[in-house]
Amino acid sequence: MSTTATEEKRPPVILCIGMAGSGKTTFMQRLNAHLHAKKQPPYVLNLDPAVASLPFSANIDIRDTVNYKEVMKQYNLGPNGGILTALNLFTTKFDQVLGFIDKRAAALDYILVDTPGQIEIFTWSASGAIITDTLAATYPTMVAYIIDTPRTTAPATFMSNMLYACSILYKTKVPFILVFNKTDVQPHDFAVEWMTDFEVFQEALQKDKSYMSSLMNSMSLVLDEFYSHLKVVGVSAITGAGMDDFLKAVDEAVVEYDQEYKPELERLLEEKRKRLEKEKEEQMARLMKDMAMDEKGKAVKFGKGEEEVQQEEEDDDEDDIRPRYRDDSDSEGDDMETYHHEEEERKAKLEEESFKRYLARKE
DSSP: OOHHHHHHOOOOEEEEEEOTTSOHHHHHHHHHHHHHHTTOOOEEEEOOTTOSOOSSOOSEEGGGTOOHHHHHHHHTOOHHHHHHHHHHHHHTTHHHHHHHHHHHGGGOSOEEEEOOSSHHHHHSSHHHHHHHHHHHTTSOEEEEEEEEGGGGOSHHHHHHHHHHHHHHHHHHOSOEEEEEEOTTTSOSHHHHHHHHOHHHHHHHHHTOOSTTHHHHHHHHHHHHHHHTTOEEEEOOTTTOTTHHHHHHHHHHHHHHIIIIIHHHHHHHHHHHHHHHHHHHHHHHHHHHHHHTBOTTSOBOOSSOOHHHHHHHHHHHHGGGTSOOOOSOGGGHHHHHHHHHHHHHHHHHHHHHHHHHHHHHHHO
16 A cells, blocks of 8 residues: 555544443453454554453553563562553553554554553553553544443442543543443433433432532532533443444544644644744854854854954964953953053063163173
8 A cells, every 4th residue: 555545544543441340441342343343453452561361352462561560579569550660661662552553554444542440540640641642643542431330320420430531531632432331231321311401410419418419519510511522422341232323423533633633733733843943043042152252252253254364363463462352341441450550560570680681791
């Protein structure tokens, strides 16, 4: 395939993020199987170094590069520290990972990325931000936030999930898809109704008599605008229900990436380029200023003619018999005083030498 076609083909990148126990890895397995059934095999990356076994095959697996248990042992770390350090070490070689993806991009329709179960390790770490920004700079990248639907039936847990989703959205700044998993156990209709109808959620809050009800009431007002920009789908990782709806949401997210994220990214890159050019010019100006000063602090004027250069050389030869004045007009009086003082010392020295020669002839 030609280079132009390779550059035009940009498969979407789906970052699967979710709380521990939300069914994130099972969702990845079902999505992988669904795409294989449609003759669209995805390119799969596993970024969880602590997973014991994967129910799907990964094209790139962090466990092949970093031994999580050895990292814990060598750096004397706990489980979370070991996962974070392993991810940091893997990120140092992520340019090679991007190279592998680029080679296969022309033949791919989707790229799936499974993240660590400890959600904060990826979403709030420097390595997670680097991986997300690197992928988003090249491919249409989106976050699929997996939610455990049966555990969000209470307004408090629902609100906590929404707040976390909001924080991840504003941290990553990429298109966002809310995926309510396990709909075979609990349909997600109640959640969609709470997000679209403010009064229905208020009625649910009135049943909650805990001290959290007033806080959730205030938060619901804030998140009402947040809900309007989200794509919501319900899926079952066990039965496969809702997978086509999820892929439709992915297509919509690609359009959002091209219309909103990509122009913003290009604007930020252009600002960074201008800032670097300005810093480069300032550094060059400082360098030229430093080079324009000779060892004695005299300014060297570049681009002079031969006569000016010859005159300066003659002036330099006269340094032994007369002092050099500074160009600063404010110090003119001090320079004149120094000149007269040196002249008097020179005359006194000459008179002393003449007197000594006179005495020597007399003897």
